[in-house]
Each structure stands twice: as structure tokens, then as C-alpha cells.
Amino acid sequence: MRTGRPTQPIELSADEKATLEGWTRRLKSAQALALRARIVLGCGSGQSNSEVAAKLHVTKQTVGKWRARFLLKRLDGLLDEPRPGAPRRVGDEQIEAVITRTLESTPPDATHWSTRSMAEASGLSHMTVKRIWHAFGLEPHRVDTFKLSTDPLFVDKVRDITGLYLNPPDRALVLSVDEKSQIQALDRSQPVLPMRPGQAERRSHDYIRYGTTTLFAALDTETGHVIGECHRRHRSIEFRKFLDTIDDAVPADLDVHLIMDNYGTHKTALIRRWLAKRPRFHVHFTPTSASWINMVERFFATLTDKQIRRGVHRSTKKLEKAIREYLNLHNQSPRPFCWTKSADEILASVTRFCQRTSVTGH
Secondary structure (H helix, E strand, O other), X not given: OOOOOOOOOOOOOHHHHHHHHHHHHOOOOOHHHHHHHHXXXXXXXXXXXXXXXXXXXXXXXXXXXXXXXXXXXXHHHHOOOOOOXXXXXXXXXXXXXXXXXXXXXXXXXXXXXXXXXXXXXXXXXXXXXXXHHHHOOOOOXXXXXXXXXXXXXXXXXXXXXXXXXXXXXXXXXXXXXXXXXXXXXXXXXXXXXXXXXXXXXXXXXXXXXXXXXXXXXXXXXXXXXXXXXXXXXXXXXXXHHHHHHHHHHOOOOOEEEEEEOOOHHHOXXXXXXXXXXXOOXXXXXXXXXXXXXXXXXXXXXXXXXXXXXXXXXXXXXXXXXXXHHHHHHHHHOOOOOOOOOOHHHHHHHHHHHHHHHHHOOO
């Protein structure tokens, strides 16, 4: 049997170990340098290249490269080598100052830095600031949103619902159920100007509102078929009518698993009595603040993009007619959405996010 070449062990001095650990813990370190430090620390603890690679999710070749670089040049070997070309006119201290100021402060007159405000504060050109930001993946003008669920049963509910998606039960139908409420029937205040070569479609920014409707929808997670109907109001009475529609549409010999959120209309006494009389219906509530796990939300996004956002509807009836026509066309050749993440992968992602957030001190 062929054996690999033995790896040369790494012995770390106390100062080297302290420096490497500082690189991994410092919040503002470049991620590439932090990864190299973790690789060397792993090698210094006696682990093989394969063990370090598996733990840090990199290739064995990457581990071998930085092991060899460290053995040859020690700590200096982990830093980026100088690139060919004209000599640098901006020193490491200036770059570090720009990065630190970008991450740890704001300008006196704004909530975030721009290239020109940072250039004025740092004495560099705005193009130099732009290149530094690009090299370190900094985009002060951008902001993302997030929402963590505080549901005490979050883990159990995630495992329950993803289990239905990935391993649906036999002799049963799994339906992702929700309402798209307050869909507005809108018309622009002036005629829409159609697209022309070299010019996009144009429309006025203001609109005339003719009313609203609510779409109740149940997505068959296995086939992609959608059961849907519109109601002018959004109460438990309308939701019970929609449950009657589902009950009539699903063959009597199949169990029905309903995935739905914690909205109040889903939990009223009227709905609880309706469900109690029909033991073939099984309800699976999503975690609070976790609508992303309800697959029908993806169908709503497609409906909005294809039919509602740019549609012109001069009455609620015309809006509901357009929605019904879209449902009919969709159900002629339905395609299911493919759920790919297991519960373990989702929970691991949430764990990593929480760890990064807790490290920042927030």
C-alpha cells in the first residue's frame, strides 16, 4: 500500500503561539491571515495535514503549503508576499488605519464612510481607499437585514418541517399553507409607456388604489400544485373556508400535513374545533420569525414577480381574476421547489451566525 510522505512537525515558541492566537481572535484581521494562523496552530498541536484540513474545511494541499511556509520563514511566511510591479506608495500602517477607521468609527456627518470622506480623513486618494476596501471586502454603503427566531422550540420545529420536506410520510399530502394579505389593485396615475429598443418600460411613481384582496394558498411540496382562493377579508372565518376547500380537494384516504405560521387566525377556537373534528389533518407550526422555512413563501415571491408587481388592475375583481388565471396556468404544468438543506445544516448555519455575532460584543 502506498503511503504519503511524513509531514514535518511544527514546534511553536510561546511568542509565536501568542501571535498566532491573536491573529485568529482579532476581530479586524483579514480572514485569509486568520485561516493561515489556525492551520499553523493545528499543525503545532500535533495534528496531521488531513486532520487539520478536515477540521478547517480546506484541502490537504493548502495545509501543506502553509506548514512549509511557516517552517521556512516562520511568522513572516504567513503574510502575503510582495507582488511584482511598481513599489507600493501606501504602507501597511496606512492601510491598517483605513481599515480600522472604516470598521470602528463613523464620520461626524454620516452613518457610514464614503470613499471621499475616508480619503479626506486619511489623506489618501479616494481611488486608493476604494482599492483598500475592495481588497478587504469592505462595503460601507451596503447593509443587510437579519432576524433570529426566539422560539424556544426552534430546533424541534426546524427538524420537524425539514423532515417533512426531505422525507415526506407515505399515504399523506404535505401542504405548505399561508396567506398573502393586502394585495393591492393598483393603476398608475398616467399611462404606462411601453418598452422600446434602447429604452425600458416607463411608469409614473404614483398610483391609484382600487382596493385589496388576500390570497390563501396551499402548496403541495411534492408536486408543486397550488390550491388557492381569494377573499376580501383576512379572518379565521375565511381561513376556515379555505380549509374546507383543502378538505374537498384532497382525497379522503390521504392524511394531510399542514405547515403554517403562528398567525392568530390559525389558532382561534374556530380553527381548533375544525381541526379536532378532522383527525387526518396534522398541523406543523413554523418557528416564530422564520417564514423562510415555509415553502409557499417562495411561490408568493414568484407570483409577485410575474403577475402583481408590474400588473395594472383597475378593480379588485380584475386583480383576483389575474391571480386565478395565474394559478390555473401554474397548475397546468406545476414544478415543485427543491428543498436542499437538512436540519443539521440549517442549525449549523444559525450557530455560526450566533457565534460571529456574540464575538463582536452585540
